[in-house]
Amino acid sequence: MKVLVIGGGGREHALVWALHKSPSVTEIVAAPGNGGMGELARCLPVDVNNLHTMVDLVAVERPDLTVIGPEVPLALGLVDELESRRYRVFGPTKDAAQLESSKAFAKTFMQRHGIPTAEHALCTTLDEVRESLLRFSVPVVVKASGLAAGKGVVICNTRLEAERTAAQMFSGVLLGAAETEVVLEEFLTGEEVSFFALCDGKHAVPIAAAQDHKRVGEGDTGPNTGGMGAYSTDGLLTPAMRQWIMHNVAQKVVDGMASEGTPFKGILFIGLMMTPRGPMVLEFNTRWGDPETEAIVLRLETDILDLFNASIDGTANTVVIRMKPGASATVIAASGGYPGKYVSGLPITGLDQSDDDGVIVFHAGTAIKDGQLVTAGGRVLAVTAESADLRDALNKIYERLKTISFDGMQYRRDIGHRALRS
Missing domain, CATH: 3.30.470.20 (ATP-grasp fold, B domain)
Structure with a gap:
């Protein structure tokens, strides 16, 4: 069975790795893939922000199954386009993907169906933001309604800060693209x-x-x-x-x-x-x-x-979904400066070690340049391990991270700290 995986991050590398273990899978294509997927999949260039180029790729490759990793192709309607051409594809349609692509849609959907969520207000202008803020105590959460790669949520400690944040979302200063709708939300603790x-x-x-x-x-x-x-x-x-x-x-x-x-x-x-x-x-x-x-x-x-x-x-x-007992963890090695400005194209060393120590390194933002593995994103590597015990899994990860290097590499040394405290 030939499977095409759309995407080029750590998630997609992990999905390729899992598919590679399936006895029914004979070929995997990753598009665009990254510098680490080549051992498991044939990587082909594609723009995941361009619906037509992705559809054309599927038409050329004719996979038995297409698996879509990132949110943007789903929001663009890639599933709809492939289903209309009778291809098997895993993922929701464009309308169903609104649960993620529009926070405004998700909030009103939850209200309609009695799903517990925080109090909120939907605002399309700065005047509506100012008026609605009077209903909220601080801190208050300001969310971009559209896709924002995990960066569209800001916790604001004053109403003035919330108003400024909303203004930056509307103008495009904060996220690089102008939002047409902003969600104000009650701040929750827990x-x-x-x-x-x-x-x-x-x-x-x-x-x-x-x-x-x-x-x-x-x-x-x-x-x-x-x-x-x-x-x-x-x-x-x-x-x-x-x-x-x-x-x-x-x-x-x-x-x-x-x-x-x-x-x-x-x-x-x-x-x-x-x-x-x-x-x-x-x-x-x-x-x-x-x-x-x-x-x-x-x-x-x-x-x-x-x-x-x-x-x-x-x-x-x-389907009986079986999970191995115990724990697993992943720690991201990121570029210096991330999530702000960072430099790409930096050589990565220390990845020639085997996985005999039980650690898997998924590539999140890497590329091959002149035969050398280099950084190609903010999140570069996802160093991952499983064990019967969370502390042991994390110890394996941090030991492996000591052997990996690229200029400016940063990572958190306290992943899992809440679970370890309890």
């Missing part, structure tokens, strides 16, 4: 948890929970990033809480989307805040998360191809 469910348009089936570390600095300080690391353990959620989330969030999403004529297929990523009032949904993603996926796939014992096929065929309720 532990954040990411929960992943497999959906087939009718059923939602639990996969695993993970905890991401968004802030660039240790102790959860500094600006938000796309994610500096994550871990997944059996103890993140009790069995009762998993069941509650599935009943009160995941299945409600699937039922609600179906009732509105936009069946949801693919991965539903539920970002939760475990507040004193109970779990509240912070956001939905409509694809595998990054860097959570890198940690989760190491624990996934079920053939990942079975998950993809069940989602497409409407048989997710028949």
